[in-house]
Amino acid sequence: MRKCNLAVDIGASNGRVFAGYVKDEHMHLKQIHRFDNQMIKKGNHFCWNIDELFKGIKDGIKKCNSAGLQPESIGIDTWAVDFVLLNENDELLTDAVSYRDSRTDGVMEEVFQSISKEEIYSRTGIQFQKFNTLYQLYSLKKNNPEILASARSFLMIPDYFNYLLTGKKVNEYTNATSTQLVNAHTKQWDQHLIESLDFNESMFQEIKPPMYEVGNLRGELVSEFGFDMKVFLPATHDTGSAVVSVPELDDTIYISSGTWSLIGTENDNPNCDEDALKYNFTNEGGLDYRFRFLKNIMGLWMIQEVKRNYNDQYSFEELMKLAKTTEEFSSQVNVNDDRFLKPESMIEEVQNYCLENKLPLPQTPGEISRCIFNSLAFSYGQAIDQIEEISGKTFKQINIIGGGSQNELINQLITNTTNKPVYSGPIEATAIGNIASQLIALGKCRNVGEARTMIKNSFDITTYTPSNINE
Template identity: 65%
Template sequence: MTKYSIAVDIGASSGRLILGYLESGLLHLKEIHRFENKIIKKSEFFCWDVDALFQEIKNGLKKCKRMGIQPDSIGIDTWAVDFVLLDEQDQRLTDAVSYRDPRTDGMMEEVFKLIPKEDLYFETGIQFQKFNTIYQLYSIKKNHPEILQKAKSFLMIPDYFNFLLTGKKANEYTNASSTQLVNAFTKKWNEELLDTLGINKEMFQEVQLPKTILGNLSEELVSELGFDMKVVLPATHDTGSAIISVPEEDETIYISSGTWSLIGVENHFPICVPQAMEYNFTNEGGMDHRFRFLKNIMGLWMIQEVKRNYHDEYSFADFVALAEEAKGFKAIVNVNDDRFLKPDNMIEEIRNYCRENNQPIPSTPGEVAKCVYDSLAASYQATVAEIEMIFEKKFERINVIGGGCQNEMLNRLIAEVTQKEVYAGPVEATAIGNIAAQLMALGEMNDIMEARSVIRKSFDVKKYMPLAALMN
């Protein structure tokens, strides 16, 4: 009998519920529900509206009921690092503050006074970014210590939704690893680190691995929805789910392309060496104790903000076409500069950077878009060089997955600047990986190798070659 799984995949700008099932050896997807997500200002902080998001999850499940679909399981993935704290009555002590909020400004340097930077990296293997959970929690400890004193439960965003679904608490491994509070080698919360920071380690839940069946829906939700199903932990960090869709090839570098660009390789052990720290690579947890050795790069967030600054006058496809027309324009910005994290106006910030660095200043929408795409490609090329230096080998191909893999201009740029074969697809990598984890938990797939084999057969992948290779 066919098993139906629902992937709830929530990103920075939207979320959706996607139905997945196996038929004739192929994985099939069907979008059930799509909804908006955005950062809102609540009192002094920029936050996610988790109440509205959970209502949309329920709205999507009610659509399933109306469509006559009975899901066997559900799995939730979101972005990393963000969380809520619950009191002893399981009420939220905090809003779900966004990683883009400036409350972490200066916190990384404060933490380094307690824990040397090198020690922190060698234990956790996590890239230094000012919005990591460790710095968010330290900001609360420093500015609102009364909140941490009352906190009884720490739940990351998908953990919190799972709690609302089942009444059960767990911290899923792939997302927990992004906090910079998990030991890379034991894969458990680093209690010594938490003690040093003065953060109550009792509020953290047991770390659970992807493919864990957390439980069934609460009685209250079964009554509201009219059906029951299992809640399965996929890789709840969206990139962790997306990487499941990458073919297992030793010569493959992946780029998970969306609001962020995550570029790296899958590895079977953490690489917590000085060179990896110097290049600021991360060792985030993956499926089956694998590691995502990668670097987090500012991604299509920049063009999303450019689109918003132009009052949505142009579509993403328009920006690609306009950038093609501006092919004679060339300016490169450092996409990882903090000034691009949450500027008041992305277009002006790009122009200011170019002005300050004596580069041509983009004046048209096409030139702005061309600058963004060229800058992203340049950052990818630099990161590929660093990966090859650390691994002491050349990689033959790059696999671009996620929504950004539909940008043909960017794919061609990547092939050209890296001089490598670029494979674009699958587009729905995150939802696919989420569903694959559920199907493995339900016994419909044996392991990640089988899952990847099915995924390769089920979804289209487009190939791009460097111009020199095409001419030979």
């Protein structure tokens, strides 16, 4: 049996369980299980099916025996902002409502009537997105105050899975910062904001940093799996784990490319100044209490929806190749417009945007895809200009990590747009960063710097420089 560490990485469309191990000072990664993640309609809300997700996690763990693996530890990461509430008997009071649900429409503006945008930002340093946890909780307080009053435990999605594994409740730091309720300076729950918004203060758990050992598995799970293991906190916010995989950060802007595109830098301290607020940058917590100073951009969700709208008759690679043949098509949309958050049809929404703004109308699958890729590349370039303006620093290169790093067309569009070299990879950045946190916690890696060096030496990186896209 090979000893390993397990990384559970759950994104907007699927979850995966990876086994990682170190051999000859190189990290090796193997996917051992994959399961679907789809939003479901429950009542009036779009929700995540957390029971099925936890079953997927358990199924992946069970496969270790047949794969000849002996896990020492496990870490779970997911997307940010979403949560569940438990009552005094540790029963679910709420479904895991998705951030794409419409319950927060108009809520952010209501909150600003009680607390100014400037004060929230100066305290938390978190960008303003209508689906932030703060506004989800405010919506719940407004529409279902009895639920919030009964809540005894606030757990974000990976926190809840950790509770199901161990019976212990903590709020992990990197994901907690995405709530817009953590003070960027104290790195604890902001009591002033919580009290001002009249949230149930007692439901929030103690904030613990990445590398914290939550505990061992519940006894019944040890019997079910046939083995025990430690449960550690990686950066449970998937972007936090992904950024651990960026090999060099001093002169690099990273793009964590997947359903969302997160573009930014890593800083020692939060930047909550006027320019950062003006451009709506965020200061999300990272490993060793460093900060991911970044902008959230709609990302490949748009092309994922286009693929779905075409009934999956085209693969992502085919849509990229079709887009590549339409180099003359130049229409662009504002990818950060809320209309693209969860439209009935992404194709129609892109076309409507072009009609309303008197732009050439994309009609073929290649033109629709090219429009989206052009728009994303332009948005990335704009964000990079803003980062350099705010920081007063010129960055030499861009490192794209995550599944979206496989898109050759958009990588080339980005390097052409920014005139900076683009380094693509590693692809499984989030799982790799998750494993790295566990290795540090177990004393098998001394620190994040050593982990990054090992990652750089273990996984392939592809280089793109400005050129003709069709070469």
